[in-house]
Amino acid sequence: MSTDTATAVPAPAKELSKNEGIKDASNYLRGTILEGLADPSTGAISEDDSQLLKFHGSYLQDDRDLRNQRRQQKLEKAFIFMIRVAVPGGVCTPAQWLEIDRISTRHANDTIKITTRQAFQLHGILKGNLKATIKEVNEALLSTLAACGDVNRNVNCNPNPHQSFVHALALDYARQIAKHLLPRTGAYHEIWLDRERVAGGDTGSGEDDSADPVEPIYGKHYLPRKFKISIAVPPSNDVDLFAQDLGFIAIVENGHLAGFNVTVGGGMGQSHNNKATYPRLADVMAFCRPDQVVDVAEKVVTVQRDYGDRSDRKHARLKYTIQDRGLQWFRAEVESRLGYRLGEARPFYFTTSGDRYGWTDGTDGKQHLTLFIEGGRVRGRQKEGLREIAKIHQGDFRLTCNQNLIIGGIAPSERPRIEALLQEYGFDEASQNVTGLRRGALACVALPTCGLALAESERNLPGLVDELDKVIRAAGLAEQSIHIRSTGCPNGCARPYLGEIGLVGKVPGKYNLYLGAGHNGTRLNKLYKEAIPNDQIIAELTPIIQRFASERQPEETFGDFVIRAGYVKAVTAGAVDFHN
Ligand code: SRM
Ligand code: SF4
DSSP, X not given: OOOOOOXXXXXXXXXXXXXXXXXXXXXXXXXXXXXXXXXXXXXXOOHHHHHHXXXXXXXXXXXXXXXXXXXXXXXXXXXXXXXXXXXXXXXEXXXXXXXXXXXXXXXXXXXXXXXXTSOEEEEEEOHHHHHXXXXXXXXXXXXXXXXXXXXXXXXXXXXXXXXXHHHHHHHHHHHHHHHHTSOOXXXXXXXXXXXXXXXXXXXXXXXXXXXXXXXXXXOTTOOSSOBOEEEEOTTBOTTOGGGSSEEEEEEEETTEEEEEEEEEOOBOOOBTTBXXXXXXXXXXXXXXXXXXXXXXXXXXXXXXXXXXXXXXXXXXXXXXXXXXXXXXXXXXHHHHHHTSXXXXXXXXXXOBSSOOOEEEEOTXXXXXXXXXXXXXXXXXXXXXHHHHHHHHOSSEEEEOTTSOEXXXXXXXXXXXXXXXXXXXXXXXXXXXXXXXXXXXXXXXXXXXXXXXXSSOOTTTHHHHHHHHHHHHHHTTOTTOOOOEEEESSTTOTTOGGGSSEEEEEEETTEEEEXXXXXXXXXXXXEEEEEEEEHHHHHHHHHHHHHHHHXXXXXXOOXXXXXXXXXXXXXXXXXXXXXXX
């Protein structure tokens, strides 16, 4: 496979965005981060460095619950840092789980957030502890490099590699892609690891990263914007493939992995009152052989590197490049860089974008247990219980794109001890006895840490679901899987536009209510009511849930019902509507 040397950014007609200047002047992501970390006069770092810090997997935030108090006391904001730990395919060892648990207690706010992209997030880290935190993450053979920033992010795939040989291959490809698309700058090692070579922090380039080589794939300006890749293994779409910039759909023919359909141009983010921004489902572009996957990923990335909009960050994602220039143009450009033609996409179908809960059998005689983790936030008794399980568990831990956790590879002899610990630490009530609505709930972080939140999300959704659960149970729908997704702003971190019920924060306490996405993640929902408070959300949904209970057709999903019943029309949100 050839690796193009990154070309210079083409001369733009419009002025480049501020971030392009920051990257340009950063000396491959160094900026003055080291100096900023050493400055004792503030708990923050400079605005420019905070943009660069994202490439290193960390965000400067402040505790928004304390803003008023700090303002009154004439103190600077309560600055804290979040770190995101990339876990390709979501699979980590019990030893790594124990380290993340320990680090979260020692340096962060004693919680672990399992994200919607199979990563860990730790919140509330003070500036003085940031370097030690990232170093310790690397010592656990994990890394924060490129978990954020204008680069390829954590690569997702179905979280159960032992479900079949295809699932195992999917994880292998996810890891290969992740490794190939890592930035090669030595800045990460210099700043956080004192130039030491630590296995998990190795960029994987096989080169001496500390020598600061030119980035062979990204070039000095990296990508115009963030970039996300997922691999799906039908019939499960638990990675929400159509929300990703680039996706691969495993195609199995005659009992072997024939290759992958390639999807491009998905994304969720939009801004309130800005029609030029919109969520968009990815297009199914082509088919590639397994040995072409990494090459295809690289070439798609380089086309976006060279043609993505570097003047307007709200128009810089791949979805807009494809929307503006057309899928045929994009495919031709990718093929010309590949030096060969791609095949035509093959048939596939998806059943659900949700997780499979409870115990499942693997192909290797071992079993897997998917636990429901509300909002993906591991804390308190659950955190203690998972720590005790990690101490004895011989298999692995797997993070899902639905913010849940799989205890994977449990040998029959191991199961009784794990079940006893689950019982002891209250997982039975927490993970088994919940409605299909709660199990299908996703909430982004929002307040108090997210600087972009307009309303609550993670702290609001459980209470809202408590109320909706009363209606759900009374209607006899406790077992019905319904996907409800909430975000504190329109950026879409919990993929709310792919929720059968979507809630998007508009102002404090008020949400836009969306209805009608496909249960399998292949249809966007549509705005139903604007800027309504929680109690009105319940009042709006109650009669719809009741009608669903009495009028639904066999196997009909909630998302399909609200369209058939005329509450909303099936939509495209300014772009492509994909139906199987
Ligand atoms: Fe996200 C920004 C949290 C998945 C679209 N996202 C943020 C930031 C970093 C806020 C910021 O820029 O200051 C949030 C940090 C909150 C906090 O306090 O921790 C944040 N995003 C999250 C997570 C943790 C949500 C969660 O509760 O799980 C997810 C971390 C994923 C990971 O491990 O990498 C997360 N974000 C997503 C997804 C879902 C996905 O990728 O499948 C999306 C929609 C898909 C997409 O990218 O289009 C998403 N996040 C955004 C956007 C809008 C991007 C856009 O194109 O407009 C922003 C804002 C931005 O980039 O300017 C954003
Ligand atoms: Fe923050 Fe908005 Fe993402 Fe929620 S959707 S985490 S509020 S950026």
